[in-house]
Amino acid sequence: MTASYKELLAQREALEQAIAQARQNEISSALGKVRELVAEYGLTVQDIFPGRVGKSGATKTVSKVAAKYRDPATGQTWTGRGKAPKWIDGKDRAAFVITA
Secondary structure (H helix, E strand, O other): OOOOHHHHHHHHHHHHHHHHHHHHHHHHHHHHHHHHHHHHHOOOHHHHOOOOOOOOOOOOOOOOOOOOEEOOOOOOEEOOOOOOOOOOOOOOHHHHEOOO
């Protein structure tokens, strides 16, 4: 007895739903075990994931760099870091230097 295409699609959908539910149940069980162990041993994020910075850890500071070059035609600026924009690429940069 051969199932029709539509019957097979319905079976696949039901199987995918069963798989998703089983996965969710196992994740919930695993999280419960993890929480229990964390509480029992007083573990921290750093204990479990060394090298990662937690919420209370230091954040990377980003400093802004003043623009060094300006395109007189459009007013666009460039700091001189990274890839040069098309308006200055291959040209003498002295003509675009921003003076105080």
